[in-house]
Amino acid sequence: MAAERDDRMSTPVLLYHYPLSPCCDKVRLALAEKGIAWQETMVDLASKANLAPDYLALNPKGYVPTLRWGEELLVESTAILDYIQAACPLPSLVPEAPREVAAMRLWLKHVDEVLHPAWPGLAWPIAVRPRWLDRSPDEIEAMLAALLDPARRDRQRRLLKEGFGSPDTQTSFRVLAATLDQLEKALERRAWLAGDSFSLADIALLPYVQIASFYGIEAWMLEGRPRVGDWFARCRARPSWQKGTEIHLPPERLEGIHRASAELQQFLAASAT
Ligand SMILES: N[C@@H](CCC(=O)N[C@@H](CS)C(=O)NCC(=O)O)C(=O)O
Structure with a gap:
């Protein structure tokens, strides 16, 4: 085990990331849980640095995160x-019981296929739109033209134009609320989402949950969901929290x-009435 730990510490790890990106937080949290040190390169999503040719050569879809792990x-x-867990098995972020492994996989699938695709409807009007409001329509179209996926381009155009009024925002809240309900239910039976130990789930x-809380909707999320509140508090108390979720942005x-x-x-107040 000692040799494994030494290897891990000597492999250079470079994370291309950006604050307030849940996908980047996932990787930062896993690295922090494993005690792996990393260097960073910020990819400014709001100025579309993720679509620059140099970055697309690393990540052809133009997304953060990208991780360089040695070679x-x-x-x-x-x-x-998965790579981090396989490269550094301990402390394990995968439960031991087969049914808990399956439960963990279902959560990862839910995030990839349901929660994350709906997320821009909440995140874009808050984190990206304010920086684009003073740009001309031609500038905006030129930026969007770099996106190869037409659905992604149309969604970004809609969110920049309509902000919270776009149908994407309604979907985002619906999906977030349903996910929180599922979390509350899972936590009735287990201490953590996939079992008795903290895992990739x-x-x-x-x-x-953390970024939505940073956006000011923690009370909305936790109302009527005490187990999610308790889980969130336990996550925040972990040593990985600080490094995994820190947000450095200019004032x-x-x-x-x-x-x-x-x-x-x-x-939210208007939608509740
Ligand atoms: N499936 C990808 C999704 C990554 C993703 O959506 N990243 C967002 C930030 S959380 C991004 O780079 N957005 C830039 C854009 O869509 O222009 C993953 O899990 O890594």
């Missing part, structure tokens, strides 16, 4: 979690986010 170049956050869900970006969060509160 290996890794993309897709869930695949990166908790790592995959935690960033969404003007934070101001934009806070203004948009206030708009979000109004949107």
